[in-house]
Amino acid sequence: xxxxxxMKGAEALAEGAIQAGCRYYFGYPITPQNETPEYMSxxxxxxxxxxxxxxxxxxxxxxxxxxxxxxxxxMTSSSSPGISLMQEGISYISxxxxxxxxxxxxxxxxGLGNIAPAQADYFQAVKGGGNGDYRRIVLAPSSIQxxxxxxxxxxxxxxxxxxVVMIIVDGLIAQMMxxxxxxxxxxxxxxxxxxxxxxxxxxxDHANVITSLTLDAAGLEQWNLKLQAKYAQVxxxxxxxxxxxxxxxxxxxxxxxxxxxxxxxxxxxxxAKGVKLGLLRPITVWPFPAKQIQAYVGKLKGTLTVELAYxxxxxxxxxxxxxxxxxxxxxxxxxxxxxxxxxxxxFEEQFGKGR
Amino acid sequence: xxxQMNVIYERPRSWANKVTHYCPGCTHxxxxxxxxxxxxxxxxxxxxxxxxxxGCSVLGYEYFSFDSVEAAHGRAPAMATGIKVTNPDxxxxxxxxxxxxxxxxxxxxxxxxxxxxxxxVIFINNGNYGMTGGQMAPTTLLGQKTTTSxxxxxxxxxxxxxxxxxxxxxxxxxxxxxxxxxxxxxxxRKAKSAMRKAFNAQVRGIGFSLVECLSTCPTNWRxxxxxxxxxxxxxxxxxxxxxxxxxAPGVL
Numbered sequence: 037x038x039x040x041x042x043m044k045g046a047e048a049l050a051e052g053a054i055q056a057g058c059r060y061y062f063g064y065p066i067t068p069q070n071e072t073p074e075y076m077s078x079x080x081x082x083x084x085x086x087x088x089x090x091x092x093x094x095x096x097x098x099x100x101x102x103x104x105x106x107x108x109x110x111m112t113s114s115s116s117p118g119i120s121l122m123q124e125g126i127s128y129i130s131x132x133x134x135x136x137x138x139x140x141x142x143x144x145x146x147g148l149g150n151i152a153p154a155q156a157d158y159f160q161a162v163k164g165g166g167n168g169d170y171r172r173i174v175l176a177p178s179s180i181q182x183x184x185x186x187x188x189x190x191x192x193x194x195x196x197x198x199x200v201v202m203i204i205v206d207g208l209i210a211q212m213m214x215x216x217x218x219x220x221x222x223x224x225x226x227x228x229x230x231x232x233x234x235x236x237x238x239x240x241d242h243a244n245v246i247t248s249l250t251l252d253a254a255g256l257e258q259w260n261l262k263l264q265a266k267y268a269q270v271x272x273x274x275x276x277x278x279x280x281x282x283x284x285x286x287x288x289x290x291x292x293x294x295x296x297x298x299x300x301x302x303x304x305x306x307x308a309k310g311v312k313l314g315l316l317r318p319i320t321v322w323p324f325p326a327k328q329i330q331a332y333v334g335k336l337k338g339t340l341t342v343e344l345a346y347x348x349x350x351x352x353x354x355x356x357x358x359x360x361x362x363x364x365x366x367x368x369x370x371x372x373x374x375x376x377x378x379x380x381x382x383f384e385e386q387f388g389k390g391r
Numbered sequence: 392x393x394x395q396m397n398v399i400y401e402r403p404r405s406w407a408n409k410v411t412h413y414c415p416g417c418t419h420x421x422x423x424x425x426x427x428x429x430x431x432x433x434x435x436x437x438x439x440x441x442x443x444x445x446g447c448s449v450l451g452y453e454y455f456s457f458d459s460v461e462a463a464h465g466r467a468p469a470m471a472t473g474i475k476v477t478n479p480d481x482x483x484x485x486x487x488x489x490x491x492x493x494x495x496x497x498x499x500x501x502x503x504x505x506x507x508x509x510x511x512v513i514f515i516n517n518g519n520y521g522m523t524g525g526q527m528a529p530t531t532l533l534g535q536k537t538t539t540s541x542x543x544x545x546x547x548x549x550x551x552x553x554x555x556x557x558x559x560x561x562x563x564x565x566x567x568x569x570x571x572x573x574x575x576x577x578x579x580r581k582a583k584s585a586m587r588k589a590f591n592a593q594v595r596g597i598g599f600s601l602v603e604c605l606s607t608c609p610t611n612w613r614x615x616x617x618x619x620x621x622x623x624x625x626x627x628x629x630x631x632x633x634x635x636x637x638x639a640p641g642v643l
Contacts (some may be wrong), residue, residue: 060473086476091499091501094469094498095502098466098469099470099472101473102469102470102474103473103476104473105470110473124463234474235478235481236478236482237437238438239437247443247459251450
């Protein structure tokens with residue numbers, strides 16, 4: 037018998053975090069991810085964890101910062117405008133070299149926007165948002181099951197690199213229901229408190245201090261160079277991509293998350309019409325799987341980047357492929373989600389019938 | 392028979408034996424000293440985590456030998472909450488200035504107090520933003536000249552100074568709220584006594600505690616250290632009266 041259960045995305049991701057060893061969650065209500073804090077508020081006490089509803093996203097992320105300094109597995113979740121408020125804390129956490137996991141259920145923007153699915157926070161997640169030279173690992177699942185599986189990796193990566201790991205989904209994945217199986221259960225009693233954690237000295241011969249402040253310019257440059265070396269290692273070793281129907285492909289759609297899921301149907305429709313179309317789906321959008329995509333230079337006649345945003349993912353595709361092949365783009369914004377036929381129409385408009 | 396020598400004053404073990412960067416006549420050093428003495432006397436060195444603010448005391452963690460973290464401006468109470476919840480048996484205090492606590496971090500301090508969790512806040516009220524050069528703070532007195540109220544603070548333009556201790560004492564969450572002054576030996580002794588109660592409120596798990604310390608800023612006040620202490624007594628205390636505003640049962 038399968039261990040699959042039918043769950044709503046925002047709740048399954050919360051359970052996935054708990055299975056991954058998360059015992060502390062701080063959050064503030066915002067649609068379309070309210071089921072995540074609601075679930076955490078009743079589940080965490082059952083497993084010996086703590087849920088705190090903060091007074092704002094600003095407070096949430098700083099509570100996360102405090103708990104992260106204690107070396108525990110901690111997360112918060114929010115949606116676009118709330119994630120904007122967290123940018124200060126994300127920069128401090130990154131500058132202090134402590135780990136945490138953040139989920140963003142992206143919604144239409146800018147500003148208050150709406151609560152419909154969007155991918156318009158790509159730049160914020162991948163390129164920056166807060167001040168200073170920092171990176172976070174950004175994971176982009178395209179199903180609830182993948183999100184649950186990636187949460188285990190998210191906490192492992194956060195601990196391994198002492199980095200912020202962000203999971204970006206959207207209102208669609210957060211709100212739909214799918215069968216999901218929790219394959220990995222981390223035994224938190226096996227997780228050791230890191231030696232750098234500020235948990236009180238308790239006999240340690242020195243004080244631990246966690247700060248993002250270095251007044252001396254040369255010293256701060258050295259600190260930055262350490263961060264950069266870490267980010268370079270992550271770029272070398274942690275990028276992931278799914279290559280779907282790419283063996284004989286003449287063309288590829290490049291898309292992630294919800295958009296990639298829909299684009300898979302486009303690929304199947306196109307294949308049925310005899311068009312050799314495939315899909316390149318970044319699973320990590322930082323580090324961007326540029327090398328894996330560059331491997332198709334000389335093999336493809338063109339790519340069509342499709343996103344729920346305006347030329348954000350496309351910017352990274354262009355950086356990876358430059359003028360090595362024709363680069364098409366199609367996107368919808370404001371929470372409008374194109375169907376598979378609409379994407380195929382965009383493909384045919386830009387690349388002809390593809391034969 | 393050899394004469395018995397008793398130690399009556401020494402460097403606290405919690406003090407990291409460093410020279411501070413504070414200006415002559417600034418009372419940050421006194422507040423620091425009191426914290427170090429109390430951490431020693433109450434046997435808290437091994438379980439203390441200090442949460443430091445943005446402001447003149449941004450480097451506070453340099454001066455103590457217990458664990459510390461450096462918060463973003465105004466967010467120390469939120470960060471302290473995150474630290475305390477993971478290790479409730481540890482002793483967690485936040486150190487905040489007036490711009491930090493009463494302006495940018497007002498939401499964080501009010502909700503930390505309202506939650507009432509046993510964390511302790513030492514609040515340094517010197518009536519201006521010291522580190523950035525003496526701008527107007529939420530605690531700047533009416534008529535007081537600062538670099539951003541060059542003709543003196545007026546209520547019409549800038550509103551009124553905020554009495555943080557009295558405001559937080561209205562909430563049900565706090566176990567202990569007091570305002571003390573660091574201007575004289577007598578008041579420093581009283582300040583230490585209030586801080587001991589605040590620390591105890593946490594150690595005994597009774598609830599949130601805060602001690603507001605009337606402090607000096609000779610450099611930005613354009614006064615000598617002695618004149619600064621005088622100003623605290625003559626101008627600051629009438630608006631910010633000393634006293635205990637909330638003492639829950641069990642706080643001693």
